[in-house]
Amino acid sequence: MKMWSSRFKKELDNVANDFNSSIDVDYKMYKEDIKGSIAHATMLKNVGVITEDDFNKINEGLNSILSDIDSEKLEFNLNAEDIHMFIEEELTNRVGDPGKKLHTARSRNDQVAMDVKMYLKNKINILIEDLNKLIETLISVSEENLDTIMPGYTHMQVAQPVTFAHHVMAYVQMLSRDISRLIDCYNRMNENPLGSGALATTTYPIDRFETTKLLNFKKPTRNSMDSVSDRDFVAELNFDISMVMLHLSRFSEEITIWASQEFKFIELDDSYSTGSSIMPQKKNPDMAELIRGKSSRVFGNLMATLNLIKGLPLSYNKDLQEDKENIFDSIDTLEICLLVFNGMVKTLKVNSDNMREKAKKGFINATDLADYLVKKGLPFRDAYSVTGQLVSYCIDLSKALDDLSIEEFKKFSDKFEDDVYNFIDLDYILSQRKVYGGPSPEAVKIQIEDTKKYINSLNNTHKSN
Structure with missing residues (x-):
């Protein structure tokens, strides 16, 4: 018999009962539910709604x-x-009548809102910890590859020389923003809805500030109707998780490309690769591909959550029971993806020689050749035109800019001198890109140190809240 069934004359249909039930999903929140109930009972005792003896039995x-x-x-x-x-x-079966008093001055509406917030707060902390571990791995990879030259791309065409460290640190910036977003989400959801009742609080003299303190919330929510119907924090966390998955997906795409026979920039460890059932030679980047694929299900969870909420009138509606399955799935998906991605990156081998060889091709030093002419006094647009003509000339002769003689250079401009070869050398080009945020080893070292400080600041601020 349902606890709410006294108003009804018929039992709930078996199929309808299964349809209505959510324990197969929300059982995950049992710790939060019990902790919240102990806090609620403690407060009821302190304001005189239940006796000390009843509280002791409930607590036990x-x-x-x-x-x-x-x-x-x-x-x-x-x-x-x-x-x-x-x-x-179960409590009532164990302690009898005192168990029936636990729900005094409380509704399942504010109870579930409290449970979900507590559960998600804990999960956010776990996700932040996992992101910190991945960032540590990526920074370590960057520190080991400060001088590893590789081509940078735009439109998937060779563009300008960078280092593998600089490329990897671009993803560190994305992931550090992800941590920042998760912390912001945590702070916004850190308000206690318990005590809001079904939607209009209660006539009992409850103390919402006490339960707020007992449950480690920052403050109680301000409006009881908003408290039980608000799922902004679920949608926001779904978005934040989607952003992390988006970044992992982009990185996974590059790893898949880099591990291909056409690039050979990296080699994935056997422990994070699979083979083919028919082609013995294959070594497939399945972990990266799966992470890329799983991002789509997380994006779907975000859209499902937004669509779930968009048409709901105030206050609570049973539709909100559907919010948990999506967000729980997104969290579980991201947790395993972060774990696998971290191991995959930590164990991969960087083929620095192949990266450098690829960087030598595709006229990757053309922009720097134009800059050389500008520094010799030629207006940039004229320098750009001369360089374009030189590239066309090299294409016709199947040469690189470095292969041209000084006489060939001078056919296009008398500004060229013997120092042009040093100026278009890849190591020189990188060493001169010292602008803050640039790819020179010197600039990347600064980037790494500043990023470490920033992430430490984020984590320390979050721990103090």
């Missing part, structure tokens, strides 16, 4: 349930409507 019962679930002595009853009803029914 809830802790025994928690212990039994943790030890797998108590299994979830999948016939229960949800995790809240399961725990309350």
